[in-house]
Amino acid sequence: MRSERYKEKKPKKKKWKIFVLILFLLFFGTIGYSYFQYKQGVLQSKEKTGVAEQEFEFHGNKGKNGETNILLLGIDKRGERTSRSDTIMIAQYHPDKDSYKLISIMRDTYVNIPGHGKNKINAAFAFGGPELVRQTIKENFDIDLQYYSIVDFEGFVNLIDEAFPQGVEIEVEKAMSENIGVTLQPGLQRLDGEHLLAYARFRHDAEGDFGRVERQQKVIKEVANQFASFQTITKLPKLVGVMTPFVNTNMDPTDILYIGKDLISKNNRDIETLRIPLDSTYQNKRIGGGIGSVLDIDFEKNKQAIHEFLAN
Template sequence: MRSDKHQVKKKRRWPSVLLVFLLLIGAVAGYAYFQYQQGVNQSLGKMDKKASNVVYTFKGQKDQYGGTNILLLGSDARGKETSRADTIMIVHYNEDKGTFKLTSIMRDSYLEIPGHGKHKVNSAFARGGPELMRQTIKQNFDIDLQYYVIADFQGFVQLIDEAFPNGVEIDVEKKMSKNIDVTLEPGLQKLNGKEMLGYVRYRHDAIGDFGRVERQQKAVKAIGDQLMGLQTIPKLPKLIGVVKPYVNTNMNTSDITFMAKDFFSKNRGTIDTLRIPVENSYSDARIAGEGAVLDINVEKNKEALHQFITK
């Protein structure tokens, strides 16, 4: 008899536990959405006007190794098809391992652009948007890209200021001021959003774009490392909302959240980086109508990229 009563109590308890669980899930989802919308509205309130995103066709897919590659393009003029990509990166995400790698392609790399002949790689965006950039990378390096993100640099500023109220700690290697709207002194310090943007865009020194690409990769590592850990997870919805108005992407919010969770996880490990062209694989050249270019050994760089992704 007692056993029967105990079984009845257990059966009655389960619906209550399930109800509490569902209410908890609903509360978490509601909080996340509220934070996301707060971030979106915050950015919209700071923009002069909401930019109208161009809707691009992008025939992306996972690469032959089963990885997810995201084409990240930085531009000062998002939504204008005539603009060239100022920053070209590929984020390599391995879902099984939860790892991230980062490849930067120098914008002056002289490559074959499908249907247009040889030009600087950054002109592929102006000629045919992210889809032509995807085709260019596929043709030259035999790597598929599944997603694209075109980011306005002001979104980078807002993200830094929201995520790091006290600034991002970074070692500035030299004095920088020309054409970046800020003056940075050398030394270990904390930079706000505008200062970080100046840091990653500076290229007026002896090594020019090579130094800028190195600083961009250094900044990504610093941001990822300083945000890494469980304390960042509750901030993700708002951080994504802050950036969303400044980007044009074929990724939905759930894709971004899923990958961001792994990126900021304390178990992520270090972010490996690669620059194309790799050392001893290019020569400086001057081409009529193009100016100074990097004439690269495509096969050598393709081999280096594939080794980098798979190791």
């Protein structure tokens, strides 16, 4: 009897081993595939820029309530230390709330830069890299930033072209051409990386930088939405690799993959946005000493708006 029972149970044990082996192969196969795709993306882009080769100090801190705040800086001079940041944003990811928020700070906002007196906020990067930008935001708006990412605009172009071979669908509200290197016509259309970047950077109209910030936020939202419209998750490791040579960041690739995976999922892709300064909370002023036109803002109103926006 014992011998017969043993013979009956043996095939089940064998099937269980095969099942475990298949899971093992799938797990490590996925990791291997992801790593291969990531390295392919890096090799595809690494000869085009040196922005990621620079080293910056950054003494960031995690948010008090478990949120991750990331300083996003856009540059167009391949990471030279003397360049000013063309785009300044704070991106927040809160895993417990599945929320994504984006704050754009106007580059002409007149702030106190620690150790350098009052100046436009975009001068902080030229004076002391992302660490000084972090200190400036902390002092003026009381926000803790854990990570930074300095993005070469050429990397944005490469990312869009790799992720969207047919272009990103977006509504261009007017004709645009001045100082962006291309000509854009109004209407709903698909833009490749070069034209989408030009759309996001255009500012030579009555709205100036305010219109540009609005378009930048619009582009980020549209890209996030259209990422989720098809199975992009399998391409994510390669996309991170494509961007890596164009990004100087203190984030690990695994952190980027983790946040990016949730962002492009259908349930979590909504991005809330805020622009600083708020309407009616600033005055246009001209400052001597080579500083020029600035936005002199009401710090209390804007700081309150930021904290309410992030808390909610």
